[in-house]
Amino acid sequence: xPAPEETDPGTxxxxxxDRTVLDARDISRALTRISHELLERNKGATDLVLLGLHxxxxxxxxxxxxxxxxxxxxxxxxxELDVTMYRDDLRSQPTRRAHKTALxxxxxxxxxxxxxxxxxxxxxxxxxxxxxxxxxxxxSAVRLAVLVDRGHRELPIxxxxxxxxxxxxxxxxxxxxxxxxxxxxxxxxx
Amino acid sequence: xxxxxxxxxxxxDEVQQLFETAADMHDVQRRDVxxxxxxxxxxxxxxxxxxxxxTRSSFEIAGKWLSADVINISxxxxxxxxxxxxxxxxxxxxxxxxxxxxxRHPASGAAHQVSQWVDAAVxxxxxxxxxxxxxALLDAYTLQRHLGSLDGRHVAIIGDLTxxxxxxxxxxxxxxxxxxxxxxxxxxLMPSGIATWSAAAxxxxxYDLDEVLRGAGVHGRPDAVMMLRVQRERMSGAFFPSxxxxxxxxxxxxxxLALLDPEVPICHPGPMNRGxxxxxxxADAAQSVVLEQVSSGLAVRMAVLYHLLAGDLQGQQGDxx
Numbered sequence: 001x002p003a004p005e006e007t008d009p010g011t012x013x014x015x016x017x018d019r020t021v022l023d024a025r026d027i028s029r030a031l032t033r034i035s036h037e038l039l040e041r042n043k044g045a046t047d048l049v050l051l052g053l054h055x056x057x058x059x060x061x062x063x064x065x066x067x068x069x070x071x072x073x074x075x076x077x078x079x080e081l082d083v084t085m086y087r088d089d090l091r092s093q094p095t096r097r098a099h100k101t102a103l104x105x106x107x108x109x110x111x112x113x114x115x116x117x118x119x120x121x122x123x124x125x126x127x128x129x130x131x132x133x134x135x136x137x138x139x140s141a142v143r144l145a146v147l148v149d150r151g152h153r154e155l156p157i158x159x160x161x162x163x164x165x166x167x168x169x170x171x172x173x174x175x176x177x178x179x180x181x182x183x184x185x186x187x188x189x190x
Numbered sequence: 191x192x193x194x195x196x197x198x199x200x201x202x203d204e205v206q207q208l209f210e211t212a213a214d215m216h217d218v219q220r221r222d223v224x225x226x227x228x229x230x231x232x233x234x235x236x237x238x239x240x241x242x243x244x245t246r247s248s249f250e251i252a253g254k255w256l257s258a259d260v261i262n263i264s265x266x267x268x269x270x271x272x273x274x275x276x277x278x279x280x281x282x283x284x285x286x287x288x289x290x291x292x293x294r295h296p297a298s299g300a301a302h303q304v305s306q307w308v309d310a311a312v313x314x315x316x317x318x319x320x321x322x323x324x325x326a327l328l329d330a331y332t333l334q335r336h337l338g339s340l341d342g343r344h345v346a347i348i349g350d351l352t353x354x355x356x357x358x359x360x361x362x363x364x365x366x367x368x369x370x371x372x373x374x375x376x377x378x379l380m381p382s383g384i385a386t387w388s389a390a391a392x393x394x395x396x397y398d399l400d401e402v403l404r405g406a407g408v409h410g411r412p413d414a415v416m417m418l419r420v421q422r423e424r425m426s427g428a429f430f431p432s433x434x435x436x437x438x439x440x441x442x443x444x445x446x447l448a449l450l451d452p453e454v455p456i457c458h459p460g461p462m463n464r465g466x467x468x469x470x471x472x473a474d475a476a477q478s479v480v481l482e483q484v485s486s487g488l489a490v491r492m493a494v495l496y497h498l499l500a501g502d503l504q505g506q507q508g509d510x511x
Contacts, residue, residue, distance in 0.1 A: 082214070085228040085256075085496075095501030097207065098214045135223040 030163030326359035349418030
């Protein structure tokens with residue numbers, strides 16, 4: 001994602017004028033709904049592969065997988081996808097640290113791959129993810145699930161499953177914090 | 191990190207960061223589509239003024255898998271053989287808009303010298319008997335994969351130390367990662383003045399390979415063994431009476447292999463002189479990681495090229511203007 005989306009509460013120098021948009025319960029409810037939507041759309045969990053995008057998409061994908069497993073009574077394949085090497089803004093910044101890409105052992109060929117991310121903003125991360133997927137295999141379909149859609153798309157990309165539509169000004173900052181990464185579950189706008 | 195000239199230029203954190211990237215790159219080798227777009231539009235020139243199979247081909251593949259355009263220039267067959275100076279050759283090549291220069295040269299310090307002349311990122315792929323940083327990184331990376339962490343582990347490096355740039359880079363890299371190192375060589379192949387260096391850097395030296403392998407040395411039994419090639423092409427005099435005598439004193443023979451625990455990894459940077467410094471039994475043993483070093487080398491070189499060339503090249507030099 002482009003720089004404005006990188007959420008790092010530690011470097012926040014402005015006095016906190018954050019407004020909490022989703023709290024832990026809201027996040028959990030949104031993920032539960034997304035899990036059910038996925039199951040309904042896919043008519044079950046077979047051939048479903050959830051791929052979380054680094055950093056915060058990874059725990060979100062795991063949480064959705066747990067919720068689906070609880071409903072279906074069978075585990076669902078989860079993996080993580082790093083798109084660093086596929087970004088279109090590699091050149092304009094100091095070298096970015098790459099993360100791990102881990103596909104489930106079943107692979108992604110002929111599967112329905114659901115990309116999971118925290119915030120959908122410009123759409124450039126998803127563009128990079130689609131390129132990365134093409135190098136990894138050929139899914140029968142690719143869907144996109146995001147916790148927050150804040151608008152301001154720069155590419156013709158949309159999400160299939162959205163936790164919360166959050167109309168925002170470009171200057172505003174949407175921060176998703178998850179307990180696995182940040183120790184707390186919340187979505188704030190500032 | 192603008193160039194990679196010496197292991198000494200890297201902090202421990204930077205080494206670990208390279209290893210993390212290398213682990214990601216390692217996965218690419220198992221994919222159907224072995225291609226990442228990270229270096230699209232970048233040009234890398236491999237300039238090898240000395241023979242090489244694995245280093246040159248792995249730098250070439252590493253660059254290509256990262257989508258860079260890679261060109262090879264060797265000393266033989268280039269204008270160097272018409273008498274062109276090194277400076278003129280690299281300036282000519284860089285005038286074509288090259289982003290990365292991977293250089294191997296028989297003169298110690300050549301890569302450092304070249305880095306003063308050009309804007310391109312320079313990677314030292316071996317300069318004389320001085321350094322070979324990517325070899326040290328791939329050796330440490332391979333050992334770390336086998337031993338978990340190198341901290342406190344004992345690595346024995348055996349062979350032709352005098353002519354070995356691999357040994358010089360490896361000692362720096364291994365001690366940086368916390369390993370205890372013993373280097374073993376016959377007195378004639380022990381570099382002069384090594385006592386000062388070993389005292390400063392905190393590694394041990396020995397003339398007795400059997401003692402070290404049995405664990406009777408200062409650091410006890412080795413957790414890994416690294417054999418070095420006897421570099422006959424760099425030897426101008428007689429450093430040992432005969433090949434047979436070298437093997438008896440310092441070769442990893444079948445008998446010495448039996449002294450090692452079966453899980454102790456055996457490294458060799460290649461090319462191996464089978465029967466001289468390493469017996470076929472050891473080279474082909476289950477605990478030999480020689481071929482793994484080659485595939486690790488590719489991953490590590492991809493990581494190096496990625497870190498040097500993927501980001502904003504101006505920004506990395508610290509030129510804000």
